[in-house]
Amino acid sequence: MTQPNNYGFGEEAALLKDSARKFFREHFPTDRLHALVAADPTPGRAPSCQWDEALWAQLVELGWTVLAVPEEAGGVGMPVAAVAGLVEEVGRAAFPCPLLGTLNATYVLVACGEAGAVGLADIAAGKAATLALTDRHGAWDPAATEVEYRDGGLYGTAWFVQDAGKCERLLVCASTGAGYGLFWVDAHAAGVTAEADGIVDLTRDQAHIVFDGASGIEVSGNALSALHQAMPAIWTLVAADMVGAGEWQLQTTVEYVSTRKQFDRPLGFFQAIKHPLVEVMVQIDEAKSLVYNAACACDSEPEKAAQYAHMAKASASDMAAYASSRSVQSHGGIGFTWECYVHLYFKRQKHSQMLWGDGVWHRARLADIVIGTAA
Amino acid sequence: MSDASARKDTPAQAEFRAYCRDWLAANKPGEPPVRLPQTPLEIMTTEQLDYLQAWQKAAYDAGLVGCDYPEAVGGGGRKDCQRVANEEMLAARTPFFPNVIGLGMAAPTVFYHAQEAVKAELLPRLFSGEDIWCQGFSEPGAGSDLASVQTFAEKRGDRWVINGHKVWTSLAHFAEWMIILLRTDKSHKYDGLSYFVVPIRAALGNGVTVRPLIKITGETGFNEVIFDNLEVDDRYRLDELGKGWQVAMTTLLHERGAGELQTPRSGGMKNRSSHNITTSAVIELARQTRRGAGAAADDPLLRDKLMRQLIREEGLKQNQRRSRVQALLDHPMRLPLQNKLLASEIAQSIASLAVEVEGMASSLYMGDSNAPAGGQWPLSYMNSYGMTIAAGTSEVQRNILGERVLGLPKSK
Numbered sequence: 125m126t127q128p129n130n131y132g133f134g135e136e137a138a139l140l141k142d143s144a145r146k147f148f149r150e151h152f153p154t155d156r157l158h159a160l161v162a163a164d165p166t167p168g169r170a171p172s173c174q175w176d177e178a179l180w181a182q183l184v185e186l187g188w189t190v191l192a193v194p195e196e197a198g199g200v201g202m203p204v205a206a207v208a209g210l211v212e213e214v215g216r217a218a219f220p221c222p223l224l225g226t227l228n229a230t231y232v233l234v235a236c237g238e239a240g241a242v243g244l245a246d247i248a249a250g251k252a253a254t255l256a257l258t259d260r261h262g263a264w265d266p267a268a269t270e271v272e273y274r275d276g277g278l279y280g281t282a283w284f285v286q287d288a289g290k291c292e293r294l295l296v297c298a299s300t301g302a303g304y305g306l307f308w309v310d311a312h313a314a315g316v317t318a319e320a321d322g323i324v325d326l327t328r329d330q331a332h333i334v335f336d337g338a339s340g341i342e343v344s345g346n347a348l349s350a351l352h353q354a355m356p357a358i359w360t361l362v363a364a365d366m367v368g369a370g371e372w373q374l375q376t377t378v379e380y381v382s383t384r385k386q387f388d389r390p391l392g393f394f395q396a397i398k399h400p401l402v403e404v405m406v407q408i409d410e411a412k413s414l415v416y417n418a419a420c421a422c423d424s425e426p427e428k429a430a431q432y433a434h435m436a437k438a439s440a441s442d443m444a445a446y447a448s449s450r451s452v453q454s455h456g457g458i459g460f461t462w463e464c465y466v467h468l469y470f471k472r473q474k475h476s477q478m479l480w481g482d483g484v485w486h487r488a489r490l491a492d493i494v495i496g497t498a499a
Numbered sequence: 500m501s502d503a504s505a506r507k508d509t510p511a512q513a514e515f516r517a518y519c520r521d522w523l524a525a526n527k528p529g530e531p532p533v534r535l536p537q538t539p540l541e542i543m544t545t546e547q548l549d550y551l552q553a554w555q556k557a558a559y560d561a562g563l564v565g566c567d568y569p570e571a572v573g574g575g576g577r578k579d580c581q582r583v584a585n586e587e588m589l590a591a592r593t594p595f596f597p598n599v600i601g602l603g604m605a606a607p608t609v610f611y612h613a614q615e616a617v618k619a620e621l622l623p624r625l626f627s628g629e630d631i632w633c634q635g636f637s638e639p640g641a642g643s644d645l646a647s648v649q650t651f652a653e654k655r656g657d658r659w660v661i662n663g664h665k666v667w668t669s670l671a672h673f674a675e676w677m678i679i680l681l682r683t684d685k686s687h688k689y690d691g692l693s694y695f696v697v698p699i700r701a702a703l704g705n706g707v708t709v710r711p712l713i714k715i716t717g718e719t720g721f722n723e724v725i726f727d728n729l730e731v732d733d734r735y736r737l738d739e740l741g742k743g744w745q746v747a748m749t750t751l752l753h754e755r756g757a758g759e760l761q762t763p764r765s766g767g768m769k770n771r772s773s774h775n776i777t778t779s780a781v782i783e784l785a786r787q788t789r790r791g792a793g794a795a796a797d798d799p800l801l802r803d804k805l806m807r808q809l810i811r812e813e814g815l816k817q818n819q820r821r822s823r824v825q826a827l828l829d830h831p832m833r834l835p836l837q838n839k840l841l842a843s844e845i846a847q848s849i850a851s852l853a854v855e856v857e858g859m860a861s862s863l864y865m866g867d868s869n870a871p872a873g874g875q876w877p878l879s880y881m882n883s884y885g886m887t888i889a890a891g892t893s894e895v896q897r898n899i900l901g902e903r904v905l906g907l908p909k910s911k
Contacts, residue, residue: 129507130824138826209827371829378905392907395898401905402897406837413817414810416827435810487806488799494809495782498797 131420137206144188144210148217151179154372154465157218161326165462171320173289173329175220180290184250189223192230192357197241198248199230204357205419208364212415215368218327218472222290225254227361229295231354236306236344243308243343246293255358256282256309256333257297257351264481266351271298273305277315277337286479288318288331296340297347304347307340314338325475326468353426356433359480360418363433363440366476367415370408370443373451373469377401380455391454400450407443414439431493438486444473508583515566515580519587522561527591528554535768537875537882539599540669541720548631548673551597554765555628563588564602564763565626568610573623581761588765595766600670601625601632603762605678607753609696610760612737612746621676621696626763633699635665635679635724636747643895645680646689646744650726652681659736661697661706661729667889671709671722675700680747683740692743696735699724706730716881754890756842757835774875776846776883778809781853784872788856795856808849815841833904840896843886850880 161174183189192207193199207227214223230247232255233240247253259268260283271280278298285294294309294316309316315338318331344350378401381392391397418432425432448470452459459466481489491498508516533546542548558564563584568574596602606625609618624630641648650663661681671677677699684691699707706729711719738746752758774780782805785796795801818841821827822834853876854861861877863870887893901907 129820131821131827133824133826141826374905378907382907390908392901392905393910395894395910398901398905398907398910399894399897401907402900405833405900405905406841409818409834409837410811410814412827413821414814416821416824417813417817432813435813438806439810439814484803487803487810490806490809491802495786495796495802495805498793498799498802 127417127420127425131205131416132203132423133205133209133416133420136202137209140191140202140206141209141213144213145216147183147186148213148219151182152176152217152219154218154468157220157327157468158465161220162462162468169322171322171329171331173320174326175290175329179219180221183221183223189226189250189252190248192227192234193244193248194234197244199244203419204360204422205416208360208415208419211361211364212368212371212412215365215370215472215476216372218369218372218469220287220290220327220329222252222254222287224361224365225287225291226252228255228354228358229253229293231357232295232306232350233308233343235350235353239343240350242341243293243295246308251292252287252290253293253295254286254288254291255297256285256288256294257347258282258284260332262478264485266297267304267348269297269299269304271296271335273298273300273307273340273342275337276339278307278309278335278340279337281332281334283332284321285318285331285333287329288333289320289329294333294340295343296335297351300345303345305342306344306347306350308343309335309338309340313340323475325471327472328475352430355480356418356429357422359433359437359486360415360422362476362479363411363418363436364415366440366444366473367408367412369469369473369476370404370411370440370447373447373466373473374401374404374408376466376469377404377451377454384456397454401454404443404447404450407439407446411436411440411443431490434486434490434493437481438483438490441477441481441483441486444477448473509579511578512580512583515577516583516587519563519584520591522563523587523591523593526557526561527593528557531594535594536718536720537774537879539595539597540885541714541716541718541882542597542670542673543719548597551594552628552631554594555596555598558588558593558596558765559627563765564596564628565606565622566763567761568606568622568626571615572610572618573626579761581763585761585764589767592767593765594768596628596763597670597673598625598628598631600634600678601628601630601676602764604634604750604754605632605676605696607758607760607762608678608694608737608746608750611749612694613696614734617696617734625676630675631670631673632676632678633668633671633674633724634750635668635677635697636750637667638664639666643892645747646692648680648682648692650679650681651685652683652693652695652731654683654733655730657733659695659731659733661695661726661731663726665724665726666712667721668709668724669721669889671699671724672711672719677724678750680743683743687741689744690741692747693740694737694743694746695731696737697729697731699729702729714882714885716878718882751891755836755839755896757832757838774872774879776849776879778805778812778849781805781808781849781856784853784876785856788858788860788871790858795858801856804852804855808845808852811841811845812849815845830904833900836896836900836904839890840893840900843883844893847880847883847887850876850883854880 190199195201414436418436566575570576788795865874
């Protein structure tokens with residue numbers, strides 16, 4: 125299969141992206157974000173989950189959580205490229221919400237085939253979900269899961285579960301004795317205890333979830349195969365989020381260095397500031413182009429999807445690190461303070477950088493595909 | 500790649516593509532009689548030039564060069580077909596065109612700014628490659644600060660008399676014509692510049708001296724050109740007096756791959772000693788290069804570096820693809836203006852990585868029979884600095900991007 129030249133990013137996708145940008149600009153400017161999530165600067169603050177549930181409800185009402193759900197399962201069935209456009213705007217707004225987790229669960233459920241329908245029905249009904257498959261060491265390989273399924277119940281702990289406090293459903297990867305299974309679990313069921321993590325990123329919440337005999341619906345008896353099929357879309361979407369956030373960091377920093385004067389000139393006059401910001405732009409554009417290429421591959425060239433998604437996430441991870449570093453540094457003293465908004469994105473990007481594999485990890489996987497496994 | 504693009508063709512493009520494909524199948528030139536250089540800018544001998552000129556002439560006569568220019572100036576009168584011809588020529592692995600400066604820079608500049616009669620006089624022989632063109636911009640005192648050129652044109656009647664010194668002039672030793680940025684008024688830096696085309700070959704020894712410069716690779720290919728009372732007719736002035744800087748922007752925009760008109764481009768021919776500067780070529784090299792007990796391609800750190808390169812290379816390719824998807828662009832010049840910077844820096848880092856992969860063997864140069872790939876990788880690596888310096892250094896490119904795209908205050 126080959127890709128359409130325009131990434132399959134058609135008129136509907138453009139309208140969606142545009143309306144998402146306007147929605148967040150109108151309803152969720154950065155000062156709202158800061159007021160919402162940054163009330164307590166104390167480093168030892170208790171874990172919390174700060175988000176605008178009413179605004180999220182509007183977003184669900186607009187149908188944005190069911191874009192990736194196939195039409196026959198009650199969704200819109202939009203291509204990954206279109207969904208990436210929306211996620212880019214969510215990243216630009218750094219909007220705290222369970223959209224990414226819900227989309228991730230959607231792609232995995234779709235990969236489960238018929239058995240996944242029960243989960244997709246919940247998502248189509250507006251329920252938010254997230255993946256629970258990471259071990260205590262933060263392994264990026266789902267086979268490392270510490271959760272077991274035995275005697276009709278789930279046991280063990282899933283770590284680093286994203287936006288767990290905002291979700292009603294969990295998609296859990298557990299070892300079954302016969303391999304690995306995926307289980308669709310009510311986040312508030314008996315035998316499920318979410319222990320919120322105290323995290324750096326203020327725009328998300330995270331938890332480790334203890335399962336003690338919780339019941340769940342088995343949606344796949346071959347979890348690794350379903351995850352293998354869905355991961356390229358998951359890597360691509362987190363990269364899309366980072367591209368949007370990176371663009372916010374770039375524009376905000378450009379604005380600052382254009383107004384702040386030292387030595388009688390705006391900071392942006394000096395090449396020590398100008399050239400690194402150009403480099404940030406170059407890296408954002410690389411990551412963005414690779415994101416849409418990977419998204420399009422998920423839609424129309426699945427045999428290349430993993431290869432291109434590794435490229436997109438590796439590129440976005442490195443970009444996010446650099447854009448974050450330059451955004452704080454170029455803001456100077458003010459950039460080092462809690463009152464300046466750049467730290468919100470700095471922290472979101474550092475979090476995203478590690479999520480589902482950092483640059484080094486993705487390049488190593490890419491090398492295995494392109495060069496072959498090392499002797 | 501050409502098949503993927505073919506699916507988007509208009510009926511006219513599809514018909515033209517089929518024509519190009521048939522013509523190339525029957526007329527692609529055979530093996531060159533001599534070793535060809537890596538790019539047209541290193542053409543050193545008339546044997547090399549003759550072979551390449553014959554190819555360009557044949558391609559022009561067949562209608563594959565200048566397709567999108569009007570017929571009145573020697574073009575093909577087609578619409579958005581040069582891209583099609585280029586794709587087919589690259590897919591057919593043809594030799595490159597020798598008149599690169601003519602096609603890429605002089606042609607669009609002449610087309611947009613010269614008098615009609617001058618276009619009709621000059622463009623057909625430019626497209627056919629019978630006239631090689633060169634570019635007289637840089638001077639000993641005007642590099643990155645191009646607008647400080649001092650080579651002076653003085654009006655005498657309806658003639659201009661030119662005196663001064665141009666440098667880094669690729670292909671001047673073969674060129675009939677030169678596009679040249681001249682000072683016509685010493686009291687204004689930018690508005691004192693005017694743009695001309697001048698016949699230099701006809702004036703060799705009589706107003707024009709061309710002296711070869713030797714590059715860090717040991718190759719020649721660029722020159723210094725000295726003007727001593729060269730007389731030029733006023734009709735060879737492009738656009739108005741004092742508009743030289745604006746005309747030069749047309750040249751530079753096309754040179755950097757960001758212009759309106761698609762440059763005719765061929766290439767891809769495998770030559771005994773030519774090689775492609777691509778990551779996949781370096782991966783192949785790493786597979787064949789021994790390192791410790793295994794191959795260089797098994798070394799985890801080199802694998803990481805190779806993948807970084809592959810990602811950058813794919814990123815540039817996808818930038819070019821995305822630059823045609825309106826809904827995914829924020830600023831119209833943001834991607835086109837990155838082209839030159841990225842293409843040159845990526846080529847440099849690929850060649851640098853190849854040299855690193857070769858290890859000790861990268862010490863062996865072209866005259867050594869033990870040199871891997873005939874010493875091409877160290878040659879490519881050294882030559883890559885031509886690309887990051889010429890046509891506006893990488894630093895100048897970053898200024899342009901920072902100022903024109905990000906809107907940061909100007910450095911000048």
